[in-house]
Amino acid sequence: MSDARRFVVRIVALLTAILGVNYVAWRWLFSVNWDAWWIAVPLVLAETYSLIDSLLFGMTVWKLKGRGEPPVPEPDLTVDVFIATYNEPLELVLDTARAAQRITYPHRTWILDDGNRAELRARAEAEGIGWITRSADWTDMPRHAKAGNLNNALLATEGEFLLILDADMVPKPEILDRTLGYFRDERMGLVQTPQYFVNVPDHDPLGSQAPLFYGPIQEGKDGWNAAFFCGSNAVIRREALMQLGVSRYAGEVEVGVHRALRTARSVIGQARKDLAPDQVEVRQALDEIDYDIARARRDLDRGEALFDVTYRFQKRVAATRRELVGADLRSLNEDLAIIAGLDRLADDPDLSLATIDESALLQLADREWSPLGAVETVEALVRSIDVDLGGEAQPVMPMATISVTEDMATCMRLHGLGWRSAYHDEILAEGLAPEDLQTMLTQRLRWAQGTVQVMFRENPLVQKGLTLAQRLMYFATMWTYLSGFAALVYIAAPIAYLTLGVLPVQALSTDFFVRLVPFLLVNQLLFFVVADGRPTWRGQQYSLALFPVWIRSFTSAFGNVFLGRSLDFAVTPKEKREDTGLRWDLVKPQLVAMGLLVLALVIGGVRLALGEASPFGTIFNMVWVVFDLVVFSVIIQAVRYRGFEPAASTGTTSTGTTSTGTTTDGAAVARPSDEGAA
Template sequence: MTGRFLAIRVLALLSVLLGVNYVAWRWLASVNWEAWWIAVPLVIAETYSLIDTVLFAVTMWRARERPRPAAPPQGTVDVFITTYNEPLDMVMATALAAKRISYPHETWILDDGARPELARAAEGAGIGYLTRSADWEDKPRHAKAGNLNNALMETDGEFLLILDADQVPDPLILERTLGYFADDPGVALVQTPQWFVNVDEADPLGSQAPLFYGPIQQGKDGWNAAFFCGSNAILRRDALMQLGIVGYVRDLEASVATALKTAGRMLRRAASTRDLPADVATEVGGLGAIVQRARADLAEGTPIAEITAAVQAEVQAASRRLVEPDLADIRADVLELASLAVQRDAEVDAFVVDEGALDALAARELTPLGAIAAVDALMEAVRVDRPGEAQPVQPLATISVTEDMATAMQLHALGWKSVYHHEILAHGLAPEDLRTMLKQRLRWAQGTMQVLLRDNPIVKKGLSLGQRLMYFGTMWSYLSGFAAVIYIAAPIIYLLLGVLPVTAWSVDFFVRFLPYFVVNQILFVVVAKGIRTWRGQQYSLALFPVWIAACVTAFANVVFGRSLSFVVTRKDGRAAGGPPWREIWPQLAAMVLLAVSVVVGIGRVIAGTADGTGTLVNTVWVGYDLVVLSVLIQAARYQGYRPAEPAAHSRPLEQKEPPWTSP
C-alpha cells in the first residue's frame, strides 16, 4: 500500500468518526425543538451529508490503480457507433477514426434515424451501416438500448466497443484494453474515461468529470463495481447475451406465475356461481385443477412454453365443448376483456402486471364461460415469443432512459467482473450551452433514479455488499437536491427572522463541526491529487432544482406510469436562443434571498436585535452558497468553446507503446 492510499484510509476513517460524533451530538443535544420546522430538516440534511461521506469513504477505501493487462489483445471485435440525429460530418469523423483503429475489427454505424445520406456515406467509406429491422415497426424502441440490442442480433464479434457519435477513438484503444478479457475470462466490461476537447480550463458548464473518471471509478473498481458509462467501453458479447436470456426467463416466469394466480381466482369465482349447469361446473372445476397443477409445475421448473401451451389447449378444448350453448354470453364477456392487465412495458422491457387491474379482472362479474375466455386471453398475453417486442431477448437493460448503469449492475449480479482502465482513449464533445447541459444532467439523473426505484441495488440478489454500496452511492448522490434546499434556506431564515435551528452557536458546536468539515475537505484534496474538483462541487449544489425534478419525474414514471422523453444531447454547437435565465430562476431567486438576508442580518446586529456570532456564522454560510451558485451566471453567459483557447485534454496517464506488436 502506498503512502497516499494509507493517508486516504486514515483520513476516510477520521472523516467518518468525526462526522458520526458531530451528527450524533446534533440529534441528541443541539436541535432547537421550538423551531422544529427548520431545525429537524436541517439535521436530516446533515445526516444525509454524513451518509454521503460514509459512502465516499467506503468507495475510496479500496481504490485501485490497475497496471496494464499482461495478455496481448485477442478476439474478434465489432465497433458500434450509435447515432440518432447528430450531424453527418460528426458521425463520419468518428466512424473513420474507428476504422483506423489498429487492432483488426469491424466498424458499424448504428443509425437510429435511418438516414439514406448516412447510409451512402458509410458505404462509400467501406464502413458497415445498420438501422432497425422491420421487426421494430410499431414496437417499443427503447432508445439507445434498443439500437444496440438490434445491432447485437445483426453482428457476431466476441467483443463490442461502444462509442457515441462524437467520441473519436484513439487508434490504440483496443490494444490497451482487450488484454483484460484474456487475463480474466470473467471480465464482462472495460470502461475508459470520457474526456472532452471543446472545454476550456474554466470549464464553466462542469463537463469534465476528472474526479469521477479517476478516483471514484478507481474506488468502485476496487469493489468490482466500476460501471458502464454508455460510451468508450468494451463489452463481452457472451456476457450480454447471458444477461438478456436470464432477464427474459425471469420476467416471463414472474408474469406467468401472476397470470396463473389470477386465472385460478377467476375460475374459483366462476365455480361458485349459483345454479351452474352440470356440464359447465365440470369444465370450470377441471380447468381450476389444471391451473393449480400448472402453478406447481412452474415452481418445479417445468418449461414455461409447455405450461402455457398446456393450459391454453385445455381452455380451448373446454370452450369448444361449451361454446354453442352460451355463445352470446362469451362474446359479451370477451368484449369486456379488450384491455388486459398483463402486457409489455415499453420502458421496462419486462412483463408488467398491474396487480390492481388483475384484482379487478378476477372480481369482475363474468359468466363462467366468460371466465374461461379470460383465462385463455391471459395465457395468450404471456406468450413466450413476446409478440409485443421486436425481439424476445433484449441484452442491454431498458428499465431506464439511460441503459448503461442498469446493464452493468445486472452483469455484476450475474457474477461478471468489470474493469476501469484509467487512460483517455477517446475524445468527445461536450454541450456548449447551459440549456443543453441542463437537459443532459436531467436525463442522467432521471435514468439513475429509475434504476433505484425499479432495481434497488441494496436488495438486488447476486451483488456483494461492496457492490450494493457502490451503486447505491451513485444513486444516493442525486437526492442531494432536497438537502441543498435546506442548506440554502437555513441561513436565510436565521438572518431574516432570527430563528435558530441549533440550541446555540456554542463552543460545543464549533469543536465538533470544524474538525469534521476540515478533515472532509483534506480527504477530497488528497483523493483528487491535483485534479480540479471545485467545479463538480459547485454543480452538485447549484443544480438542486434539476436533481429534485429528476427524483419527482422518475418517481411519477415508475409509480404512476408517466412517460419520460429521451433527449439526445446536442454536441454540434450552441442551442438557439439567449441565456436561459428562466430555466435557472430557482437558483437566481435563492441568490437574491441570500443577498437580502445578509443585509437584513447585519442591520439586525446593528439594531441590537440579533446575535453577532450567529450572524457571522450564517453570513459566512451565505457567502459560500453565493459563490457556489454564481457558477450558473457564468454558465448562462458562456458563449461556447473557442478553439483559440487552450483545451484541457491532456491524458491522465502517460501513454507508452504496448509490450506486444500491434497487427
C-alpha cells in the same frame, strides 16, 4: 497506486466517518431545536443525508485500484465497433467512424443509424463502413432509445467483443490494444475507459470534465468489482450481454407466469360465484381450470422447466375451453328454442303466455349469452402466459430498457450474473461537451432521470447476485441525486436565522462547533487526498447549484415509474446552438435563491446593528450565506459562457486521467453521454 497513498486515504476516510457519526448522533440526541421543528428537523435530516453520502464516498475510495499497464490482448479476437447515432451531423459521425477504421487491432466498424438516413448509409458504404438501422420488427413497437438501437445491432452482428462509442467520441488507434487484454480473464465482462472532452476551457464553466469520477471514484468502484459502464468508450464481451439478455427474457416470462397463476384462481373463483345452479357443466369446466392452475404451480415449485409447464397448461386450458364452448352452444340452443316459442306466440293469436313456462322466461332474462364471460376469462388467462413477449420488437433485450440511460442498469445486471468489470484509467477517446447552458441542463436532467428510474425499478440494495459492496456502490451513485432536497434546506437555514432569528439548533455552543468544524475540515481533506491533484471544486459547486435539476429528476422519474407519466428522451445536440442572448430564464430558481441569500445578508446586518441578533450567530450564518453565494456564482459563469474558443495553438493529450461528467458531494456522480438514440 502506492501503498502509502492508499494508507493515507483510508486513515482520512476513517476519521471522516468517526467525526461525522459523532456529530450527527449528537445533533439528533441533544441539539435539535424542537420549538422550531419546521426548520430544525429538515436541517438535521439534510445533515444525516450528507453523512450517509460521505460514508458511501469513504467506502468507495477505501479500495482504490490502479491497474497500471494493461495485459496484452490475445490475437485473432473478433470485434465490432458500434457508433450509435440518431440525428448528429453527418460529418461528425463519419469523422468518428473514420477514426474507428484506423484502430490498429483488427475489427469491423458499424454506424448504428437510428435516424435511418439514406445519405449517411450511402457515404458510409462508399468508405467501407458498416451501416445498420432498425429492422422492420421495430415498426409500431417500443423503441427504447439508445438501448433499442444497440439491441437491434447486437442481433445483426457476430463479433466476440463490442467497442461502444457515441457519435462524437473519436477513438485513438490503440484503444483496443489497451483494453482487450483484460478479457484474458474469462469472467471479465466489461472494460470502461474515461470520457474526455476536447472543447472545454480550463475554467470548465459548465462542469463538463469530471476528473474525480473518471479517476478515484471509478478506481474505487473497480476495487469492489463495481466499475460502471458509462455508455461510451467501453468494451463489452458479447457472451456476457447475450447471457444477460436470455436470462432476463426467461426471468420476465417466469415472473409473468407466476403472476398469472397467482391471480387466476381468484378470477375463476369469482366466475363460479355468479353461475346459475343449473350450469353444472360450466362449473365442472371451471373446476378443472382451477385444478390445472394448482398443478402448474406445483410443477414450477418442483423446478420443472418453465416452457414444459406452460405448454402443458395451455393445452389443458384449450381443451377445457372447448368444453365451455360446447356447453355454451347447448345453452344457446335451449335459449333459441325459447325464442322460437315466443315467435310462435306473436304469430299465432290462439297461443297465449300461459303456454310458455314462466320460469323459462325468467331464465332467459337472467342468462348471459356467453356463460358469465367464462370463455373470455379463460382465453385471457391463456394469453397472459406469453412466452413470445409480443409487445416487444425482439424478445431478447441484452441492453436494459428500464431507463432513459441504459448503461448503469445493464452493468448492474451483468454484475448480478457474476461477470466482472475493469476500469482502465487512460484517455483513449475524445469527445465534445455541451457548449451552452440549455444543452448542459438537458443532458444533466436526462442522466439524473435515468439513474433515479433504475433506483425505483431495480433498487440495487435488493438485487440478487450482487455482493454487499456492489449494492452499496450502485446505491451510492443513485443516492447522490437526492442532494437537491438537502440543498434546499442548506439554503433556507441561514436565511431563517438572519431574517427571523430562528435557530434550528439548541445553541451555537462550543459543543456544536467542536463537533461540526473538525468533521467539515476532515471531509474536505478526504476530497483533497483522494483527488491527488485533480480539481474537484467545480463538481462540488454544481452539486448545490443544480438543485432544481436534481429535484425535477426525482419527481419526473417518480411520475414515470409509479404514475405512468411520459418521460421524454432528448438527444444532446452536437452543434452549438444559435446565440439567443443571456438565458437567465434557465436558472430562475437559482437566481431566486441568490436573491434571498443577499436579502438575508442585508436583514441580518440590520438586525445586528440594531442589537436584535447575536453577533456570533449572525456572523456564523453570514459566512454560511457567503459560501452559498460563492457556490452559486458558477451559474453566472454558465449563463455568460458563449462556447469554446480554442487557443491559437492547441493540442490534446493522448494519455492521462482527465475526463467528463459531473460530481457531487460525497459519492460524486458522473453520468456518461448517451446520445445516438431515437
